[in-house]
Amino acid sequence: xxxxxxxxxxxxxxxxxxxxxxxxxxxxxxxxxxxxxxxxxxxxxxxxxxxxxxxxxxxxxxxxxxxxxxxxxxxxxxxxxxxxxxxxxxxxxxxxxxxxxxxxxxxxxxxxxxxxxxxxxxxxxxxxxxxxxxxxxxxxxxxxxxxxxxxxxxxxxxxxxxxxxxxxxxxxxxxxxxxxxxxxxxxxxxxxxxxxxxxxxxxxxxxxxxxxxxxxxxxxxxxxxxxxxxxxxxxxxxxxxxxxxxxxxxxxxxxxxxxxxxxxxxxxxxxxxxxxxxxxxxxxxxxxxxxxxxxxxxxxxxxxxxxxxxxxxxxxxxxxxxxxxxxxxxxxxxxxxxxxxxxxxxxxxxxxxxxxx
Ligand SMILES: NC(=O)c1ccc[n+]([C@@H]2O[C@H](COP(=O)([O-])OP(=O)(O)OC[C@H]3O[C@@H](n4cnc5c(N)ncnc54)[C@H](O)[C@@H]3O)[C@@H](O)[C@H]2O)c1
Numbered sequence: 001x002x003x004x005x006x007x008x009x010x011x012x013x014x015x016x017x018x019x020x021x022x023x024x025x026x027x028x029x030x031x032x033x034x035x036x037x038x039x040x041x042x043x044x045x046x047x048x049x050x051x052x053x054x055x056x057x058x059x060x061x062x063x064x065x066x067x068x069x070x071x072x073x074x075x076x077x078x079x080x081x082x083x084x085x086x087x088x089x090x091x092x093x094x095x096x097x098x099x100x101x102x103x104x105x106x107x108x109x110x111x112x113x114x115x116x117x118x119x120x121x122x123x124x125x126x127x128x129x130x131x132x133x134x135x136x137x138x139x140x141x142x143x144x145x146x147x148x149x150x151x152x153x154x155x156x157x158x159x160x161x162x163x164x165x166x167x168x169x170x171x172x173x174x175x176x177x178x179x180x181x182x183x184x185x186x187x188x189x190x191x192x193x194x195x196x197x198x199x200x201x202x203x204x205x206x207x208x209x210x211x212x213x214x215x216x217x218x219x220x221x222x223x224x225x226x227x228x229x230x231x232x233x234x235x236x237x238x239x240x241x242x243x244x245x246x247x248x249x250x251x252x253x254x255x256x257x258x259x260x261x262x263x264x265x266x267x268x269x270x271x272x273x274x275x276x277x278x279x280x281x282x283x284x285x286x287x288x289x290x291x292x293x294x295x296x297x298x299x300x301x302x303x304x305x306x307x308x309x310x311x312x313x314x315x316x317x318x319x320x321x322x323x324x325x326x327x328x329x330x331x332x333x334x335x336x337x338x339x340x341x342x343x344x345x346x347x348x349x350x351x352x353x354x355x356x357x
Pocket of ligand 1: 064065076091093097196245248277278279280289312
């Protein structure tokens, strides 16, 4: 038998689902009169639609797991373009290894978890995420691109939001990734925060940049991320959380209420909250903790919250698709929180310059 090559594995690409093509409203509304997960999906969809119908509410989307590699990119881009989301908190894998990676022109491929020889994949430089394949050599180009962006920036600490904005600017300059989350967030003024920014492809780029420039380099200021997201919460007042998976993004966004309190601001808890997850409540960990539990910490109001237990890729097109096809977003205006944060930065820089004169 002929020896298998990389080409034999990297044949069929993952295609991102277009929620605009499927009107799920009648089905989700039928779910309301059923039981178990279907009724949870119906309630979660209605709560998301309430977030979009409430003109005072800003929507914060929290993403963990591997969802862009799984075909969710277009849904996020449509949310950005149609003002269905005002800020994003994500893990690094989705934003850098998967979205920015595809923006560079690379793809994710349909693979299989069954009868798989992972040693052969290793030899061929193919990485596997359950049933998805990635060309590891292409992923290295992603690491190197981050390294180059680091080298080109003024050495100082950046929030991940500032750095991801620079990634969007880089894509615009290179004419790449028009269908990416990073580019569209840059274009539409939607801030993206990645609190654990080094824990992904970006980390390799930063390691190379810092090792080569020990005296003067750029770094990521995670506390600035937290302050910026808290400033958004304080400006927005009413907020709704749409949480996919769980992980660091879930807690980071929820905690802005507590951080605002620490700053002496009187702001409401997150008014609406939906979480889709397969995590279990019994281990006491964050990802599976219920939204009711979060209210005991003063983070989430209990009236309009819904946990939905299941895998995200089937549930997101239903819940977000319902919000899209109901059309409440048509009355929403762009919040452009990037501009708001940039104005705060400019004000602070001016005050600092005045002080040092
Ligand atoms: N996920 C990856 O493939 C990957 C790759 C490189 C780096 N990383 C880094 O590892 C760190 C942690 O990874 P993480 O953010 O994936 O968190 P995680 O693995 O802790 O997942 C968070 C929770 O979400 C649940 N979950 C994950 N995917 C789900 C899905 N599709 N549907 C429903 N529930 C789901 C998990 O069961 C878990 O309880 C991050 O910093 C990330 O950047 C992850």
